[in-house]
Amino acid sequence: MMTCAHPLCSSIVRKGIVGLTGALMIVFVLGHMTGNLLIFLPPEAINSYAEFLHEAGHGALIWLSRLGLLTIFAVHIGLTISLKYENKKARPIAYATHQPLASNWASRHMLLTGLVVMLFVVYHLLHFTAGVTDHSADWRRPIGGPGRPHLLDVHSMVVNGFQNPYIASFYIVCQIVLGMHLWHGGSSLFQSLGINRGFWKRITAWAGPVVAVVVVVGNCSIPIAIQARFIQCHADIEMKKAEIDSKNGKLPRLWSPANGGSASASQPH
Amino acid sequence: MKLHLKVWRQSGPQDKGRFELHTIDGVSSDMSFLEMLDVLNDRLLAQGKSPIAFDHDCREGICGSCSMMINGRAHGPTRGTTCQTYMRNFHDGQTVVIEPWRARAFPVMCDLVVDRSAFDRIQQAGGYVSVNTGGAQDGNCLPVPKDDAERAMDAAQCIGCGACVAACKNASAMLFVAAKVSHLGLLPQGQPERAGRVLAMVAKMDEEGFGNCTNQYECEAVCPKSIPADFIARMNRDHLGSSLIPSE
Numbered sequence: 001m002m003t004c005a006h007p008l009c010s011s012i013v014r015k016g017i018v019g020l021t022g023a024l025m026i027v028f029v030l031g032h033m034t035g036n037l038l039i040f041l042p043p044e045a046i047n048s049y050a051e052f053l054h055e056a057g058h059g060a061l062i063w064l065s066r067l068g069l070l071t072i073f074a075v076h077i078g079l080t081i082s083l084k085y086e087n088k089k090a091r092p093i094a095y096a097t098h099q100p101l102a103s104n105w106a107s108r109h110m111l112l113t114g115l116v117v118m119l120f121v122v123y124h125l126l127h128f129t130a131g132v133t134d135h136s137a138d139w140r141r142p143i144g145g146p147g148r149p150h151l152l153d154v155h156s157m158v159v160n161g162f163q164n165p166y167i168a169s170f171y172i173v174c175q176i177v178l179g180m181h182l183w184h185g186g187s188s189l190f191q192s193l194g195i196n197r198g199f200w201k202r203i204t205a206w207a208g209p210v211v212a213v214v215v216v217v218g219n220c221s222i223p224i225a226i227q228a229r230f231i232q233c234h235a236d237i238e239m240k241k242a243e244i245d246s247k248n249g250k251l252p253r254l255w256s257p258a259n260g261g262s263a264s265a266s267q268p269h
Numbered sequence: 270m271k272l273h274l275k276v277w278r279q280s281g282p283q284d285k286g287r288f289e290l291h292t293i294d295g296v297s298s299d300m301s302f303l304e305m306l307d308v309l310n311d312r313l314l315a316q317g318k319s320p321i322a323f324d325h326d327c328r329e330g331i332c333g334s335c336s337m338m339i340n341g342r343a344h345g346p347t348r349g350t351t352c353q354t355y356m357r358n359f360h361d362g363q364t365v366v367i368e369p370w371r372a373r374a375f376p377v378m379c380d381l382v383v384d385r386s387a388f389d390r391i392q393q394a395g396g397y398v399s400v401n402t403g404g405a406q407d408g409n410c411l412p413v414p415k416d417d418a419e420r421a422m423d424a425a426q427c428i429g430c431g432a433c434v435a436a437c438k439n440a441s442a443m444l445f446v447a448a449k450v451s452h453l454g455l456l457p458q459g460q461p462e463r464a465g466r467v468l469a470m471v472a473k474m475d476e477e478g479f480g481n482c483t484n485q486y487e488c489e490a491v492c493p494k495s496i497p498a499d500f501i502a503r504m505n506r507d508h509l510g511s512s513l514i515p516s517e
Contacts, residue, residue, distance in 0.1 A: 005472065007468050007471075007472070007508070007511070007512035008512055008513075010468075010471050010472060010475055010508065010512065011471070011474075011475050011481040011482075012471055012504070012505055012508040012509065012512075013508070013509065013512055014481075015481060015482065015505070016505065016509050083481045086480060086481060087438070087439035087440075087441075087480040087481055087483070089373060089478065089480075090372060090373050090374070090439055090440040090441070090478060090479055090480030091371055091372055091373065091438075091439070091440040091480065092373055093371050094371065095338060095341060095368055095371055096275075096288065096341075096366055096368060097338075097340055097341035097366045097368075098338075098341040099340065099341035099342050100438075100485075100487060101342070101436070101487060101490035101491065102485060102486040102487050102489065102490040103438070103485035103486070103487055107483070107484070107485045108438065108485065110483065184484075187484075188483070188484040190502075191482075191484040191498070191501065191502050191505070192482075192484065192505060193505065193506075193509070194502050194503065194504075194505035194506025194507075194508075194509055195502065195506075196498075196499060196502035197499060197502060197503070201499065201502075
């Protein structure tokens with residue numbers, strides 16, 4: 001089926017690369033989640049973390065990471081599509097009846113859940129990185145003064161972003177779909193890489209479900225906590241104080257999207 | 270008991286094929302599935318109709334000839350070959366759907382008979398040992414660790430029936446090839462050709478048009494010889510190592 005006869009083009013090597021890139025993305029997802037969970041700490045924690053990401057290696061690290069992730073993502077998807085195309089061709093006539101015995105919904109729908117995750121990643125980047133889908137990114141204003149240009153109010157951006165129940169629900173649904181993808185993928189990659197044997201087989205069989213549950217619970221806790229008002233926007237609170245102050249005839253103290261940054265020099269921080 | 274059979278009929282490789290309905294009564298629960306088809310064929314012949322073609326040989330579960338999908342399960346409702354499937358596993362009045370293995374690499378020749386020579390070609394690509402191992406006494410002089418001998422024998426149980434391909438969502442032959450690669454690769458006699466064997470057999474498997482493994486282990490669940498999917502991981506390991514580190 002493959003036109004390339006070199007062993008490195010074989011189905012097994014391509015599956016191995018899909019597994020390896022999947023493993024790297026799982027490492028990224030877990031790291032990303034751990035960083036995001038800093039939202040449960042005071043705002044300075046996640047804001048300083050975001051500043052660190054932007055400043056590490058004089059700003060080179062974040063771009064190298066983005067380029068690396070994009071490459072990993074593209075290789076993972078590209079090879080999966082090539083394998084899926086061959087799989088479709090391998091059974092041109094479907095069975096009239098087919099009883100699955102060992103597989104589950106998650107393992108049979110990896111392409112579907114993977115496509116949903118891909119679309120989610122595009123939306124997520126437009127939402128919080130590019131900041132074009134709603135006004136939540138407007139809250140990501142500089143708060144560090146002239147000496148710290150990369151210290152942004154990421155905390156307020158995230159909280160405002162997830163205060164919309166539709167956006168919060170969408171993120172939760174997408175995380176569950178990601179969890180389904182990881183449920184199978186997190187274990188399957190060890191088989192593809194040939195690590196499934198004896199003691200390791202028992203460990204790897206649980207790896208996917210454990211990673212899936214950790215990622216879903218960890219990532220969903222953020223929109224849920226924000227919807228439950230467990231995490232609140234500190235800038236929003238400050239703004240409300242400023243409104244009360246202005247009603248009382250005092251000058252506004254805080255920048256906000258509403259006043260267009262006219263009071264940025266008089267931030268509460 | 271009385272059964273309603275929905276059987277795939279196809280006059281030749283070029284025919285489109287269709288399902289044909291047959292009702293058969295007087296089926297004894299002691300009959301094997303193939304004996305039930307024999308009875309049906311006798312009745313079809315008596316009526317001047319063409320009998321249903323199906324593969325069979327030893328009828329003892331060891332030759333791997335019989336091959337059919339019964340109600341969506343390779344070889345039928347119990348683990349084992351079709352010839353070892355007994356009518357006691359069906360109930361009176363049940364509708365039984367019988368289809369041939371479905372895979373591009375296994376073209377249907379007639380009714381339930383498929384051409385499984387793709388397996389032979391994979392075997393010919395590297396499933397052998399060229400080393401002269403001498404007579405039985407010479408073979409016994411080669412020490413083989415007990416665990417390796419056991420695992421090699423587990424893999425060597427493969428009868429090449431094709432149920433793994435039939436049950437796999439992607440019509441992948443990974444379990445068959447893994448068993449053939451491993452049963453030689455685990456023994457000292459198989460070591461000189463180990464890297465070349467796995468590369469050649471996997472290349473042939475890809476060339477024959479089988480699908481790719483997505484690690485759902487349907488193959489393992491239907492294998493009449495209970496060959497575990499661990500051998501697939503072993504073959505992956507062997508192949509990745511042999512392709513990334515070429516032998517001298």
